Amino acid sequence: MNSETKKNLDFVQAVLKEAEMYAHASRLLTYDQETICPEKGMEEQGEITAFLQNQVFKLQKQPKFEEAMLYIYEHRDELEEFDRVCAEQLYRDYAKTRNITTEKQLEFSRIMNKAFVDWSAARKASDFSMFADSLKKVRDANIEMIKLRDPKDMEDLNGKKNAPSLDPDNKYYVMGQLIGDYERGITIEELDECFEHCKERLVPLLKKIMSSKKKIRTDFMHKEVTEEQQRRMTDYLISVIGYDLTRGAYSTSEHPFTDWMGKNDIRITTHYYPTDFAASMYSIIHEGGHALFEMLQPEENYDHFIEGGKTLGMHESVSRMYENRLGRSKSFIKLIYPKTCEIFPEAMEGVSEEEFYEAINVVEPSLIRTESDEFTYTFHIIIRYEIEKEIISGDIDIADIPRRWREKYEEYLGVSPKTDREGVLQDVHWASGFGYFPTYSMGNMYNAMYYNRMKNEIDIDKAVESGDFATINNWMKENVFKKADRLSPAEWIKDITGRDFTADDFLDYLEEKYSGLYEL
């Protein structure tokens, strides 16, 4: 490395270190808002979060920083791998935001923070109209943000592809860019094709399941249990999967999530429903999976400021690996069945291990995404994705969203929300933007692919059944986690599996599992 590169790299890292102070604080404020901040304190706290996020942005907008960052990006061949990845990440952020002033960024940030507050209140009151105005502002801010970008920059960043949606005049250009922000390199066309393929295989299968004669009893799943019992179950489950409580903590929130504060502080949340003990069980395993991904990443990532390269699809692949592939498997049920009976004796009385397994996997078209079964889950995503496209392309007005929501749920799942709370207000995501949801489905598809490699190398069922998550986690660490920050999703999944992305492993898995369960 020449001394000029070294000097610029050192300067960049010093600024990143300072920016990380503000960013860490702002993450903590957001976490607090979602877990404990009182209703009337929300707005002020949102303002402070926006202020801190703006300090981060300002630091990276300093001409001196931009120069140094561009210098190391141009000389990235001289850098060691970790620093090179960091330079590339910085350049991507720079290219996306180069026309956004610090004032404009603060404005966006405040819109999102206000939208969160409004969403919380609207959800509580189950009244979409209380959120509509903020949602419109979020939509407009998202569109404005994308339109401020130079399309040429985006082409350079993502590689040339011949998709019509990459043309700025295309109706779906903005939506395509938003999707690419979350899942780098993917186009609207690829996603459309993927979901069409899912529908082709899943719609007929769902019909068969719904008309199957197989009866699965679920009555006991809705017996009343206390919060204290559910807390004991949470403690048990996080210890089973290997979540380290000296480097994390759990609490409760309306919408469960995982928050990375720092390398030794990765928080998760859950929620406790008195008549649905499985809900907190599977949300804690899901969030625990996200947390393991962060807890088990290579030490070097922190030191080189590259801990932010994972896409949401990668992240969801891991959380859903633990929640569904592992967590809803026969071997996992075998492992946790005795403890479940011990902690929830009233609910589990007279319930066999097989009945518990079946209940955990019952297919039931329903209204709430986060509570839905593994099979119908994909439809929840497709519905959101299709509505998002309409919102961003201008095909529907904000006021029409609840109506579209009901229509789509009726169409795909044959159910229809009676209230906004169990409909369009159930998810927090649109308070900060659009294009996030598809990553949940991509996650299912990624993990189905790497599960198929993993099973050739270790005896997954044996490890799970015996509670040996060290073996599982270690395989994940070496094969799935290690390079996630350094590769694009397409490179990453190919690196793990040797194959290009496909939804078929996931669809095959569903078909096999549910054909068995429903005796089709």
Next chain:
Amino acid sequence: MNSETKKNLDFVQAVLKEAEMYAHASRLLTYDQETICPEKGMEEQGEITAFLQNQVFKLQKQPKFEEAMLYIYEHRDELEEFDRVCAEQLYRDYAKTRNITTEKQLEFSRIMNKAFVDWSAARKASDFSMFADSLKKVRDANIEMIKLRDPKDMEDLNGKKNAPSLDPDNKYYVMGQLIGDYERGITIEELDECFEHCKERLVPLLKKIMSSKKKIRTDFMHKEVTEEQQRRMTDYLISVIGYDLTRGAYSTSEHPFTDWMGKNDIRITTHYYPTDFAASMYSIIHEGGHALFEMLQPEENYDHFIEGGKTLGMHESVSRMYENRLGRSKSFIKLIYPKTCEIFPEAMEGVSEEEFYEAINVVEPSLIRTESDEFTYTFHIIIRYEIEKEIISGDIDIADIPRRWREKYEEYLGVSPKTDREGVLQDVHWASGFGYFPTYSMGNMYNAMYYNRMKNEIDIDKAVESGDFATINNWMKENVFKKADRLSPAEWIKDITGRDFTADDFLDYLEEKYSGLYEL
């Protein structure tokens, strides 16, 4: 106001507004550290807190800010009352820190944050030696901070008094200044005299109580209860005293506390012990009292940045008013007895209202300050105060503290801790400095004085008995809370009661109450 004054005032307020963003965030990080932050994430979070506190300090150290602040301070006669108070507060802070560089402040801040982390770990391990090194640094930093001050400044700030300890060469000069930081205007001599007077009256009284034939049953107070039951009790009590959950939240922490985040966000904490249900009851009433003080302050204080003028003694007077004077009174027990029986049926079975009242007020020399009864409480404070004086004056080494602690507990209360955890490590306070404890006792003395005025104006027992805390809170708001930010403690207590500060109201109260209870 001349236009130059206006210009300077506006500038000062704009800077204060920005500083408040950082300060709010740093308070939130500290709160998080004490409630949920995982063990291994503590140190990094402490660093960030120190960084944010340093940003506040830097903003106030800008020459432009100092000039503007000095200008409005010199022209304070032109300002309206609220702004004048703000100018005076700012000048006091300035005078105390004018020789402290931003680097030095960061160093102090980091020492305190590290000390908190070490205290937490040491307390957990019950091993004073793990905290000793940090404690020494805190002591040295406190001494250094005071020695950096100009004694002339301090004389100007506090008014001339002829106390020997105000002479910088006096052995107790540093300790005296530290005390004055918490309780403005009070000298070591006044405090010594006050505590000697307390000892004169309380030591013989304690002897009488201990040899009284009166038997108070307390067996039921240690029956096992669940956390869920205690949470229900917490919910009930905060609703009784009028703590507003839309402007606050409660959670748990090792050491219960109240944190003011913003005008609509005042948090309290408690802790749940399985075999001591009264502990969480009285800690929540205590912290709830602190919170009411903040929740019911005049709106104008926020707008004029004068919400920081309350001394700790004032604050403790309020929390202890609710916890002890009101909370441990016969009328309060009458109010809460039925609900206590309902929530803790196993513990309260066969316990009469009178027995419950007696148990809540039993005098039992013990080791833990926060769990101690109202009567022996003062001895816990005297012990800490006397040891603090020795620490700061250099009469004892850090390593000797646990020994001194045991000796003093033996001397005053006839009990001696077997472990550091139930001895010197029980309180967090020394991790940030010295001189805080005496304010707890001052608080008892203040509230005894204003209780004696209050009872002439409203029927306290009737209000409490009927759960009419609106009447109580309103009286407190008008008479106790309103001017607290604007006056020194001596001015404030005189403003409320028309009398100069005295410990006798408190001592009379104790004598009367406990002579009755123990049939002396």
